[in-house]
Amino acid sequence: MGQSLNERQRKVVNRLLDGFEGKLTNAKWAALAKTSPDTALRDINDLVGRGILAKEPGGERSTSYSLAV
16 A cells, blocks of 8 residues: 555545635645645655646646546
């Protein structure tokens, strides 16, 4: 079985499941999880690698993410 989510990941994924308004970006993740942008990016990249989050097309500096379907 796969690794479980850390507390920050669980909090933000639950927020997405509850109907997050707008686009999820690295900065918004950092604010929601009360963590640094570097830690937020590591959390996001981990979830993208596991197929839980997907990177939205477009946006170079303002990359956004959504739950993978």
